[in-house]
Amino acid sequence: MPYALFCNDAQISKAYPDESDVWKLAQRSGLVVDVSSDDERPGPRRVLDNDYEIKPCRVAQGEDPAKNKAEAEQQSRMELELNT
Known part of the structure; x- marks a missing residue:
């Protein structure tokens, strides 16, 4: 089951594979x-x-939690490289 970040019951992040x-x-x-x-x-x-x-959340039509995770990890690596 995918998970997302919520604020006041509104989903504010993409869906990700794991909590x-x-x-x-x-x-x-x-x-x-x-x-x-x-x-x-x-x-x-x-x-x-x-x-x-x-x-836990529902995945939006056309959304891929595994792809969201890969993109977030790539962005994190790029930020680390820029900060060094």
Whole structure:
């Protein structure tokens, strides 16, 4: 099942094959924050900034989650090269 990033129940990202792919996108976009641990979980845990959620989604007609993932990874590599 594909996943996407949502804000206030509106899908704001393309669909990706796995939830972890959307976490990577959210991290690069600055939407992931670390919060302090609680008694049940040691160490910090990552959460999404206000009103953002990662949820299963339907794939739009003609959309390919695997292609979206490949394009996002390619863009990330290009950004790393430009920053070095």
